[in-house]
Each structure stands twice: as structure tokens, then as C-alpha cells.
Amino acid sequence: DLGAMLGLLELATTNRSGAQIGQIMAVTGPMNGQLGLLSGLQSIDYRAAILGSLPVVDRTDDPWNSSGPVLTTLVVSTEPADYGVEILGDVQAMIANWSDLLVQDLQADGAGDGLRTFSFSQFSEGANANLGKEIGTLTSAALLLLAIILWFNFRSVRDTAFVTSLTVLAILATYGLSGWLQFFGVNMVFNAAMNSIPVLLLAIGVDYGLHVVIRIREELNLIDSKDDIERATLRDFSYEARQVAVRRGTVLTSIALVIAIFTDMVGFLSFRFSSLSFLQVFGTVIAIGLFLVYLLSITALPALMLMFPPKKLKLEKASSIEIGPIANGLARLSATPLKVGVIAVVLLAPMFIGFQQLEVGFDQRDQFDEEVPVVGDFLLLSDEFQNSRSPLYVVVDVEVFTPDGYAAWLAAEQVLLESPDVSGAPSGLWNLLAEAQVRDSTLNGLMSQLDDTNQSTWDELATYMLETPEGRELSSSVLASDGQQTVLSFQAETLDWQATIDLNQRMIDSLESAEEGLEGDANLRVGGRSLILAQTTSDVADSAIMSTGIVAVVILMMLVGIHSVRQRDVVQGMSRGFVSWIPLMMVVVWVYGLMGFTGYQINSQTVTIGALSLGLGVDYAVHFSIRLEEEVEHNPFADPHHWVANASATTGRAMWMAALTTAGGFAVLNLSSLLPLRLFGQAFVVAIALALLSSLVILPAFYARFLKTDAQRYISAMNEEE
Incomplete structure (x- = not known):
């Protein structure tokens, strides 16, 4: 025993004179040093270190006959200063290159093909490279699909190109502005959650552009119906007529869009309160992108439509206003608000149970593409x-x-x-x-x-x-x-x-x-x-609740504000705003309830589903409620069936188209290799459908009594003028 031997050597100098101790130490000193080194080596658990290099299942059974793989660990500095650079990414590239060269050298010296290296620098380089490829694939697929959907709606390559090119321009500007923010010290580091940003901005941006184009065409159709000039195609309108239609259509559409964009931006910017960096960056980039998309949709898009003569498209194809069976069916439902309300409440009850089953899920494995070596x-x-x-x-x-x-x-x-x-x-x-x-x-x-x-x-x-x-x-x-x-x-x-x-x-x-x-x-x-x-993953759930709550409150305040201004009556504004707000909250409960029932989890992507559902839902709700009020203003002597049917055949049709384009854009996320992105795409398609149905089915039923009040007011005003 080395410890006992060291103890005996120490005892050798006990009760000795100074001269004797000197003579003894001359002999035992070197021995003591060597034995001390051996004692230190014996205290190191080499067996545990060796077992740590073997797979876990082999460590207890028969480790010395393990078939591998065997892990050899090297420690390499990743401090940029040690390599004479300033950016960690440069160091990671150097280490990844050195790791590849190491394998080549070892294989040249006789090592088998089964030898390979792994480092987190290689992991970061490889995963990010695949991430960039996937963004390009998803964005290209979304752009192609949305362009096809737009063409079937517009029947015009020119208008389709206007909307898609401006949306792409907004996306490029978003990333450019994010880069400048990073340059000025704002954390805007790219992360996996941002894979969905181009697709999301494409889907929503195309939605905004579609509303603008459809409304401008409706205004052209309205101008044609009010004068005696015979026109067969869109190109037959004079520049002055197109100018009036563009101005009026843009103004009317922007009222709804500004509410939608503001609430969406507030919801996404609320992620800045999160303790998770990726959510902060994701929310900020989306907010910037949505604002730029909105800005181009109400400025550059109408300008392009006015600058370039439209296609020789027949008016009945450009903006067909026909009240079909669906519009009539929605109008009949609006006459039975009690029935609609009872059905909505009955459907809400099980959704609360599903909501309670909703869980946070943030497994790192789901964030990776296993096909990358x-x-x-x-x-x-x-x-x-x-x-x-x-x-x-x-x-x-x-x-x-x-x-x-x-x-x-x-x-x-x-x-x-x-x-x-x-x-x-x-x-x-x-x-x-x-x-x-x-x-x-x-x-x-x-x-x-x-x-x-x-x-x-x-x-x-x-x-x-x-x-x-x-x-x-x-x-x-x-x-x-x-x-x-x-x-x-x-x-x-x-x-x-x-x-x-x-x-x-x-x-x-x-x-x-x-x-x-x-x-x-x-x-x-x-x-x-x-x-x-x-x-901190639990903060994902907190962020979902906080962002949804903030957006819900902002939407309620804005709905109350806009209706108060339009009606010039605070009480009427509060009533109409609250009634318009209720269907939106039902959508949120339905979405989260269905996610809970179907096993979907709150993760880095679906955390935004509540805020996005409200943002798109309020877009539909404001578009439809304003159009209902416009129908009453145009024909106050009609009944609610007529108003709802007309609104459904015009703005409702545009909403169906917008929902289709948005859902199509998000459906592309199912092509992603990352599970959270696929789940996000699937959940959001459901959310879009529910938001659309709530605006077309529930909102008119609850809003009908306000329309009757407006009609009576218009009729009274007309009688007073006479």
C-alpha cells in the first residue's frame, strides 16, 4: 500500500537528530516524490473514464467486449481571441474544417471508414446549412402555391405578380432591417423558430394584397353600375374612374387592415417580455415584416394598379357579385341568433376540457433534422x-x-x-x-x-x-x-x-x-x-397566454374605438365592439381545445397560434362588419337577409379567397423536416378555418340587431330631409 509506505518514510525521521534527518532525507526524498506521484495516479478513476467512452448499455454487462462505438474526447478552445478572430462563427468554421482534415489524416494512416469526428462546431455549421436550404425550399414552395391560388382568383398574371413581388420585397426588407438592428446592438440572432417567418409573411402579405385588389375591382364594378357608359373589360375604364376606385377601395380596405396589422404587431411584440431569446427575436422580426407588408399593400400595390393599365378581363370574371346558395344560407342563419349562440356554446363546452389537456412540449430532438449526418x-x-x-x-x-x-x-x-x-x-x-x-x-x-x-x-x-x-x-x-x-x-x-x-x-x-x-x-x-x-421552457406557455391576452385586450379596445368613431356614440361603440369580439375569443378556445384533444403541444412555433388567430380573426370580423354596415347604408329599406347575403357574396367571397391563400401558405410548412413547424402549419390551417367561419356564421347572427338600428336611423334621416 503506497499510503503505508509513505507513512513509514515519514516515521523514519522521528526522534532523529538534525544530521541524521539530513542523511535520511537524502535517501527517502526521491523515494517520497516518486511514491507520491504513484499515489496521485492511483486516486484517478481510470476505469470510470474508460467506461464513459463506451455506450451506456455496455458499461454494466461486459464492457471489455463491447462492439462499440467508442468515444474519444478532445478538448479544444472556442474562444475567438485564441484564433485571432472576433466572431464565434469563424472559430466554428475553423474547427469544423480541422475536424474533417483530422479524419482524412487518420484514414490515410490506416483507420477504417467507420471513423468520424463530431464537434458542436460541426453540429452548428451542419444544422445551420440545412436550415438555410429548408428555408429556401419552403419559401419557394409557398410562393409557387400562393401565386397559383392568386391567379385563379385574379385571372391576371399582372395583378398576381404585383402582390407576390411586393410581398417578397417586404420579406427581403424585413431581413435587411433585422440585420441593421443586429448591427446597432439589438439581439436578432437567427434561430430555428425563424424558419416559418418567410412563409408566414408570404401567406399574410398575400392575404392583405388580395383584399386590396378584390375591393378595388368591386369599386370598379360599382362605378360601372352607376353610370351609363358601356364597359366590357377592366381596361375599358378611364384613368379617372380607376383613380376613384383605387382611392376608395384602398381607404375602405385599409381600415380593416390597420386594425389587423396593429393587433398582430402588438401580439408579436409582446414576446419581447419573454425570457426566451428566440421568442423575442421571432416576435420582433414578424412584427417588422407585417408592418412592411401592410405598408406596401396600401401604398405600392394601389400605385402599381393605377400606373399600369389593367388586363382586358371581362367584368363578370373580374368581380362577380352573385348571391348564391352559400350566401343565402349564411343569411338565413343570421336570422336565428339564439340557435347560432346555443350551437356555439355547446361546441365550446368540450373545448374547455381539451384546453386543460394542452401541454408544453419543447423536446430538442424535434428541432433537428436527423437526415443531416x-x-x-x-x-x-x-x-x-x-x-x-x-x-x-x-x-x-x-x-x-x-x-x-x-x-x-x-x-x-x-x-x-x-x-x-x-x-x-x-x-x-x-x-x-x-x-x-x-x-x-x-x-x-x-x-x-x-x-x-x-x-x-x-x-x-x-x-x-x-x-x-x-x-x-x-x-x-x-x-x-x-x-x-x-x-x-x-x-x-x-x-x-x-x-x-x-x-x-x-x-x-x-x-x-x-x-x-x-x-x-x-x-x-x-x-x-x-x-x-x-x-425556462415553461415560459413558452406563459408567453402564449400573455401574448394572447394582450392581443385580446388590444383588439377589444380597437373594436370599441372604431365602432365608436363610426357610430359617433360610445355606448353603441362598446356594444358593437364587444359583440364583434366574442366570436374571436371563441376561436381561441376552439383552437387550443382542438390542440389539446388531438395531442398537439405548445412549442416554439405553436406558441404564436393564439395571437395569430386573433389577428387574422379581427381582420375578417372588421371587414365583414363594416361591409354589413355599408350594405345597410346603401339599402336601408331591405331586411337583414338581404344585407348579410350581399355582404357574403362580396366581402365574404374575398374572405374565402384570403383564407384559402393564407391556409395554402401555412400548409407548405408540412414539407418541413422539423416537427414543430409541421404542427404549426397544421394547427394554423385549422385556426384560419375557424376564424373565417366565426366571422361568416356567428358574427352576422349577433350583429343583426345593430343593422336594424342603423336602417331605422337612415330611414329617419331620409324622412327628415323630405
Whole structure:
């Protein structure tokens, strides 16, 4: 036993004279140094380190006959300053290139084809490259599909090109402006959640443009019906007539669009209150994009339609206003508000149950495309070796270089060694010192003389570790500069969100139990990037609730405001605003309820579904309610059936088209390799359909009594004029 031999060597100088001690030390000194080195080497758990390089399933059965794969770990600095660059991305590119060259060199020296390297620099480079390709694929598919849908609506390549090109221009401007914001210090780092941004802006931007074009054509049709000039096509209108139609159509459409865009922007900007960086960036970029799309839709699009002569398209094809069976059916439903209300409430009841079943889901595995080789290697590390994307840590807050500090470190290490969740051997300060003392004679002498009853021996070691270049170079990664904190790093599987939450709680409980057995005032706690991400994921649900709530309140206030201004009566404005608001809230409950019933989860993408449903829903609601009031103004002597049927055949038709284009755009997300994006596309298609149906079915039934009041007011005004 090396410890016993070292003890005998120390006893050799007991009760000896100075001269004798000198003679004895001349012989035992070198022996003591060599035995001390061997003792330090024996304290290192090489077996645990070897087992940590094997798959988890092989570590307990017959590890020495494992068929692999075998993991060899190298530690490489990623500090930009060490490479003479300023950007981390440049360092990652260098390491990824070096890793590829390493494999080529090893294979040239005889290594098999099964040899490959993995680093998080390679992971970042490979995943981001695939991310960029997918954005291009999804955006191109969405653009093609939406262009086809627009052409079938417009029957004009020119108008289709106007809408799509302006929307693409708005998207490019969005990314350009985001880049400038990043340049000026606003965090706008690209992330996986932003994959859906071009598709989302395309779908909504085309929706805005479609409303503008359809309304301008309706105004042209109205002009044609009021004068005696015979026109067969859109090109037969004079420049002056087109100017009137463009101005009136743009103004009337912009009233609804400004409410929709404002509420959407407020909803997305509310993500700035989130503690999750990706949500903050996602919300800000979307808000910028929506504003630019709106701006171009009500400025550049009408200008282009006025500057260039329209296609020789027959008027009946350009803007057909025919009251068909669907419009008549919707009008008949509006006459039975009680029936519609009861059905809506009955449908809401089970949705509350589904809403309660809705869960937060943020598994990192879902964010990756397993077909990318480097991503496959990352998942192999997690599945076979239970390694996390970044190390986890136990933080020990204590005066490190004291007997109590060492005892606290040993207690933390014991917790990790006994935990079934921990993969491989943990590593910390005292592991590093045990390995380094073999190479450093000064450190070896300081380590060998440590005595729990003599604090000065610990102080000498602290001075060496904290005040010498050699000590700081060795310990800076695990030891605070004031010697009051140290960390132990370890690995555990953290891809599954709920499993990571459970792991975090188990580690907290174990460390608290170990802390209670310590005599000093040490504090043991667990940390790490993966645990922080899992802990803050609950903020996704909070962000969903907050953004939906903010948008709901803003929408209510704006609906009340716009109706109060239009009616010049606050009481009427509050009544109409609230009635218009109720169907929108039903949509939110239906959407979240259906997500709960069908097993959809709140994740990085679907977190926005509530705010988006309200934003598009209010667009439809304002368009339709204003059109209903316009129909009453044009013909106050008619009945609600006539008003609702006419509104359904005109604005309702445009809403159907807009919903189709928006749903088509989001349906493209089903082509994504990322599960959250696919779920987002599916959920939003459902949300669009529900928002449209609520505006066409529920809103007219509740709004009919206001239309009768308007008709009576117009008739009274006409009688007074006579």
C-alpha cells in the first residue's frame, strides 16, 4: 500500500537528530516524490473514464467486449481571441474544417471508414446549412402555391405578380432591417423558430394584397353600375374612374387592415417580455415584416394598379357579385341568433376540457433534422452515450481551499457518482489537480503536505492556484478567481424536455441531502445550459397566454374605438365592439381545445397560434362588419337577409379567397423536416378555418340587431330631409 509506505518514510525521521534527518532525507526524498506521484495516479478513476467512452448499455454487462462505438474526447478552445478572430462563427468554421482534415489524416494512416469526428462546431455549421436550404425550399414552395391560388382568383398574371413581388420585397426588407438592428446592438440572432417567418409573411402579405385588389375591382364594378357608359373589360375604364376606385377601395380596405396589422404587431411584440431569446427575436422580426407588408399593400400595390393599365378581363370574371346558395344560407342563419349562440356554446363546452389537456412540449430532438449526418452523430451521442449538448455542472459555493471546502467537493462528487442519471465520470478541480501533480513537482509538494489540522498548508496551495500563472492556467475553467466557488462537470441525457425537468429535480434533492450532512456552510446547486433551457421552457406557455391576452385586450379596445368613431356614440361603440369580439375569443378556445384533444403541444412555433388567430380573426370580423354596415347604408329599406347575403357574396367571397391563400401558405410548412413547424402549419390551417367561419356564421347572427338600428336611423334621416 503506497499510503503505508509513505507513512513509514515519514516515521523514519522521528526522534532523529538534525544530521541524521539530513542523511535520511537524502535517501527517502526521491523515494517520497516518486511514491507520491504513484499515489496521485492511483486516486484517478481510470476505469470510470474508460467506461464513459463506451455506450451506456455496455458499461454494466461486459464492457471489455463491447462492439462499440467508442468515444474519444478532445478538448479544444472556442474562444475567438485564441484564433485571432472576433466572431464565434469563424472559430466554428475553423474547427469544423480541422475536424474533417483530422479524419482524412487518420484514414490515410490506416483507420477504417467507420471513423468520424463530431464537434458542436460541426453540429452548428451542419444544422445551420440545412436550415438555410429548408428555408429556401419552403419559401419557394409557398410562393409557387400562393401565386397559383392568386391567379385563379385574379385571372391576371399582372395583378398576381404585383402582390407576390411586393410581398417578397417586404420579406427581403424585413431581413435587411433585422440585420441593421443586429448591427446597432439589438439581439436578432437567427434561430430555428425563424424558419416559418418567410412563409408566414408570404401567406399574410398575400392575404392583405388580395383584399386590396378584390375591393378595388368591386369599386370598379360599382362605378360601372352607376353610370351609363358601356364597359366590357377592366381596361375599358378611364384613368379617372380607376383613380376613384383605387382611392376608395384602398381607404375602405385599409381600415380593416390597420386594425389587423396593429393587433398582430402588438401580439408579436409582446414576446419581447419573454425570457426566451428566440421568442423575442421571432416576435420582433414578424412584427417588422407585417408592418412592411401592410405598408406596401396600401401604398405600392394601389400605385402599381393605377400606373399600369389593367388586363382586358371581362367584368363578370373580374368581380362577380352573385348571391348564391352559400350566401343565402349564411343569411338565413343570421336570422336565428339564439340557435347560432346555443350551437356555439355547446361546441365550446368540450373545448374547455381539451384546453386543460394542452401541454408544453419543447423536446430538442424535434428541432433537428436527423437526415443531416452531423445531427445524426449528435443524436448518437445522446442515445448511446447519454451526453448532453453542453456539460452540466454542480456548483459548490464554499471557501475551496479548506478542509470543509474539500469535504463539500467530495460530497458533490459522491452525489454524481451514485446518480444513475450521470454518464461517465464527473470532472472537477481536485481531479485536475490529481492529474497535474504528476507533471508539476511544485504542485505535487503542495498536495502532499495538505493537513486537515493545519490551515496554512491549504493556504499555500490556494496561493499557488490563485496567484501564479501556472495555477490559474490549470484551474481557471473550474475555479473562481477569488477561491470561493468551484464546479464539477458531468454528462447526462437532456434531449427530452420532461426528462430534463425530472433530472433537474432529482439532482436538486440529492444535493440538498448531501448539503445537510456537511459541517460547514457550503452551498451545492446544479446548473447548465440544458437545465436552464428546460426550466425556462415553461415560459413558452406563459408567453402564449400573455401574448394572447394582450392581443385580446388590444383588439377589444380597437373594436370599441372604431365602432365608436363610426357610430359617433360610445355606448353603441362598446356594444358593437364587444359583440364583434366574442366570436374571436371563441376561436381561441376552439383552437387550443382542438390542440389539446388531438395531442398537439405548445412549442416554439405553436406558441404564436393564439395571437395569430386573433389577428387574422379581427381582420375578417372588421371587414365583414363594416361591409354589413355599408350594405345597410346603401339599402336601408331591405331586411337583414338581404344585407348579410350581399355582404357574403362580396366581402365574404374575398374572405374565402384570403383564407384559402393564407391556409395554402401555412400548409407548405408540412414539407418541413422539423416537427414543430409541421404542427404549426397544421394547427394554423385549422385556426384560419375557424376564424373565417366565426366571422361568416356567428358574427352576422349577433350583429343583426345593430343593422336594424342603423336602417331605422337612415330611414329617419331620409324622412327628415323630405
